[in-house]
Amino acid sequence: MTYQGVLTKMESEFANPIQYYLVFENDFINVNQLLDKTIKIEFIKYQCLNCGLNKPIFRQGFCKSCFFDIPQAADWIMRPELSTAHLDKEDRDLEYEKKVQLQPHIVYLANSSDVKVGVTRRSQVPTRWIDQGAHEAIEIVEVPNRYLAGITEVALKDHVSDKTNWRSMLKNEIKDEDLVSWRERLKQYIPDEAKAYFIQSNTETNLEFPVLQYPEKPKSLNLVKSNNYSGKLVGIKGQYLIFEDQTVFNIRSNEGLVVNISI
Structure with missing residues (x-):
């Protein structure tokens, strides 16, 4: 199964443990249900959260021109x-x-x-x-x-x-x-x-987070540089996805990236 959409920070529900959701324009994923499964994330393009254009993200999900103009930044x-x-x-x-x-x-x-x-x-x-x-x-x-x-x-x-x-x-x-x-x-x-x-x-x-395994030496995934990544999801904490090989992916800092997520 494959989902495509622009990344925005995961929505969450205060529960025991915390429930996380990736919300796209026409679909959503309950991320907790992906624990202990191998998923692939592929970078497709940029999409500024303000203007919607395919321009490199500067900060907070916005392209550089929007970041220095809009009140949200x-x-x-x-x-x-x-x-x-x-x-x-x-x-x-x-x-x-x-x-x-x-x-x-x-x-x-x-x-x-x-x-x-x-x-x-x-x-x-x-x-x-x-x-x-x-x-x-x-x-x-x-x-x-x-x-x-x-x-x-x-x-x-x-x-x-x-x-x-x-x-x-x-x-x-x-x-x-x-x-x-x-x-x-x-x-x-x-x-x-x-x-x-x-x-x-x-x-x-x-608060209790849905984590099966904590990383001993977390290494941050740069999806734009690597273009794609595949690994077994073993935890979700903060706005991070935690993988079995100790790779971690910060959804919040990657807002504005259009991705394919395959399960």
């Missing part, structure tokens, strides 16, 4: 402290920026390789944690806009990491942490503007 996406919609100030498209920035946001702690701080929209919990391969996570504050979440993250990352070590995450080199204690220790560093939004009482969320 503006700097405030990666650096929420740069958000300005709450000031009625446009960056690239004020209507879009208000829609995304002026909604409840969460500042959270997630443990995927080590404890890290992050920001996401309230509506993206727990999807964001799944995408990062976190096995446990907890909310710290819930604020009414992206800017407040951004300045809180900036303040907290002086005291806790804001990065995930993807190799450690995939190798499952993790230890359980008391995230409630972490939350209480970090409370004092929350900026004054966001202190009123501190979440006083909650518990951590635990």
Whole structure:
């Protein structure tokens, strides 16, 4: 059986274990059902997620010209402290920026390789944690806009990491942490503007991923360079497919590639 479509980040369902889906224009794959099966992935062409043209992908699934033009790739996406919609100030498209920035946001702690701080929209919990391969996570504050979440993250990352070590995450080199204690220790560093939004009482969320075998030395697949790859799927974690020969393929970083997937 063969599927063809443009890669976008896997959709997920919070279950035990997490359920993953590759969604194409006219079809979808429940990726969990491919575990312990040999699959072949073949690169066909590019398809920018914005303009749809066959142009090399620059970042985030967009070609270079789209990346530097559309609001979905503006700097405030990666650096929420740069958000300005709450000031009625446009960056690239004020209507879009208000829609995304002026909604409840969460500042959270997630443990995927080590404890890290992050920001996401309230509506993206727990999807964001799944995408990062976190096995446990907890909310710290819930604020009414992206800017407040951004300045809180900036303040907290002086005291806790804001990065995930993807190799450690995939190798499952993790230890359980008391995230409630972490939350209480970090409370004092929350900026004054966001202190009123501190979440006083909650518990951590635990996540289980569908992995049969973790890689000891994960090696990243460059599908554009190799053109095709075949291997037995033994795990899914974060946005990575994990294969028996320790090859790993990051779906998120390959958005915008049109592929054939044969089972």
